[in-house]
Amino acid sequence: MERFRQYLRGDISLWGVILFFALLSFLPVYSSSSNLVYLEHTGISTWGYLLRHLVLMSVGVLIIYLIHIFPYRYFRPLARLGLLVAWVLLFFALLKGSTIEGANASRWIYLFGVISFQPSAFAMIILLMYVASYLAEVYGTKVSFADSILPLWIPVGITVGLVTLPNFSTGAIMYTMVLMLLFIGRYPIRHILLSFFFTILLAGLFFLFIKAFPDAFPHRADTWKSRIETFFSKDKEENYQSERAKMAIVSGGFWGKGAGKSVMKNLLPQGSSDFIFAIVVEEYGLWGGVSLILLFIIMLVRFVVISLKATSIFGKLLVLGVGIPIVFQGFINMGVSVGLLPVTGQNLPFFTTGGTSIWMTCIALGIVLSVSSKGVKSEELKAIDH
Numbered sequence: 001m002e003r004f005r006q007y008l009r010g011d012i013s014l015w016g017v018i019l020f021f022a023l024l025s026f027l028p029v030y031s032s033s034s035n036l037v038y039l040e041h042t043g044i045s046t047w048g049y050l051l052r053h054l055v056l057m058s059v060g061v062l063i064i065y066l067i068h069i070f071p072y073r074y075f076r077p078l079a080r081l082g083l084l085v086a087w088v089l090l091f092f093a094l095l096k097g098s099t100i101e102g103a104n105a106s107r108w109i110y111l112f113g114v115i116s117f118q119p120s121a122f123a124m125i126i127l128l129m130y131v132a133s134y135l136a137e138v139y140g141t142k143v144s145f146a147d148s149i150l151p152l153w154i155p156v157g158i159t160v161g162l163v164t165l166p167n168f169s170t171g172a173i174m175y176t177m178v179l180m181l182l183f184i185g186r187y188p189i190r191h192i193l194l195s196f197f198f199t200i201l202l203a204g205l206f207f208l209f210i211k212a213f214p215d216a217f218p219h220r221a222d223t224w225k226s227r228i229e230t231f232f233s234k235d236k237e238e239n240y241q242s243e244r245a246k247m248a249i250v251s252g253g254f255w256g257k258g259a260g261k262s263v264m265k266n267l268l269p270q271g272s273s274d275f276i277f278a279i280v281v282e283e284y285g286l287w288g289g290v291s292l293i294l295l296f297i298i299m300l301v302r303f304v305v306i307s308l309k310a311t312s313i314f315g316k317l318l319v320l321g322v323g324i325p326i327v328f329q330g331f332i333n334m335g336v337s338v339g340l341l342p343v344t345g346q347n348l349p350f351f352t353t354g355g356t357s358i359w360m361t362c363i364a365l366g367i368v369l370s371v372s373s374k375g376v377k378s379e380e381l382k383a384i385d386h
Contacts, residue, residue: 009373010068014302017295018064018365022057024292025350029053031260032272032279057350060362067366068373072315075367076136079129083155086126089119090162120163120170121360124177127159128321129367131178135185136314145191153195169344173328175199181321185313244268245278245337249289256285273352274345277337293334300327306372315371322364 008015033049044052093109109117134152156178164171182192248264251257262282268275281289303323310316326349333348335341349361 008065008068010369011302011306011372014299014306014365014369014372017299017302019061021295021299021350022061025057026050026053027259028276028280028283028351029272031262031283032265032276035265035268035272056356056358060358063359063362064366064369067363068369070366070370072318072367072370072374073312075129075318075370076133076314079126079133082122082126083130083159086119086123087158087162090123090159093119094162094166117356118360120167120174121357122363123159123163124170124174124325125322125360125364125367127156127174128177128181128325129318130155131181132185132314132317132321135182135187135317136312138187139185139313143188143191145188145194148187148191167345169346173325173332173346177321177325177328180324181317184320185317241268241270241275241343242336242339245275246339248275248278248282249338252282252285252288254286256281256283256288259283270343273347274333274343275337276348276351277334280351281337289334296327296330300324303327303368306368310371311374315374319368319371323368326361326364 030046030050030053033044033046036049037044037046089109096109109119131152134148138148156175160171160175160178163174179192179196183189244264244267248262248268251263257263260283262279264282265272265279268278272279277289277292280292284291300323303319306323307316307319310319329346330349332341332344332346333352336343336346347357350358
């Protein structure tokens with residue numbers, strides 16, 4: 001263990017959770033990919049999806065390793081540059097990006113025609129890095145709302161706006177995470193409430209604009225409206241995906257049907273993405289689902305511990321800013337599967353069959369480990385001095 005410890009800096013417990021997540025993800029990804037192969041006819045075999053996941057996960061672990069040895073103080077200037085890059089990518093995806101299942105899915109950019117890249121995932125990391133940097137800069141000072149419009153709210157508004165147009169749920173999550181970070185960073189609560197008021201007002205005006213000019217953003221308002229109506233609908237035909245997900249969870253029982261033995265994976269159109277948690281519970285039972293929830297809780301606890309141990313305000317806020325959305329996204333995905341939330345299209349980190357969403361998660365985890373690495377290094381130096 002000590003031999004590996006000399007190469008892995010930072011919080012060793014978080015490293016353990018990450019590697020455990022990576023190993024656990026292979027069987028559900030392999031099992032749920034049969035839906036894509038036999039029903040969606042993607043032209044890729046189940047072994048092909050497994051191999052692709054192996055490549056994505058291997059590159060992801062390498063990304064974590066490379067970022068975690070990178071001093072986190074350099075993320076402050078990179079956040080400003082990254083924000084400009086994120087805007088370009090989001091704008092390009094909005095104009096030229098591909099769509100999945102027409103208007104009912106987010107816009108993506110395809111790399112080499114094979115790997116899908118969702119700029120909104122990258123934009124969320126960069127925006128929260130930027131907000132953490134801003135809060136560290138003004139920490140302990142009196143900030144007026146007017147003074148923070150240009151350095152804070154305009155960048156937040158542009159980023160969230162570009163994300164929300166094609167993907168309302170991700171935009172809403174991004175804005176929620178920004179407000180959470182502002183609250184933790186002791187930004188005045190009255191300013192946060194004022195921002196929320198303006199956001200609600202702008203959202204209402206935007207919906208009215210879409211209704212008045214439906215050709216400007218075809219089907220977007222209808223898509224958002226239909227998902228909410230479907231969630232509250234008692235018609236099982238309209239809500240068939242959620243009903244089948246619940247059937248999968250119930251049929252799993254306590255111990256589950258066993259790896260690869262899910263029946264509902266062939267009946268759930270989004271069984272490899274939006275509802276993969278239901279497939280996990282069907283195959284591994286209640287104990288498997290609860291174990292997965294506990295792993296996310298352990299990850300959240302490690303984020304909090306690392307934040308408390310961080311040696312700078314920026315480090316403390318950076319860990320929570322890029323770390324909490326991973327857990328938040330996981331719980332949203334699980335909430336959709338059990339019927340607590342409407343379909344949002346959010347991934348289950350590590351488990352969802354996809355493209356670079358895994359890499360975006362790994363970038364965020366690498367940043368967290370970079371902060372923890374600095375803390376551990378400082379503690380070791382203090383021990384040597386004493």
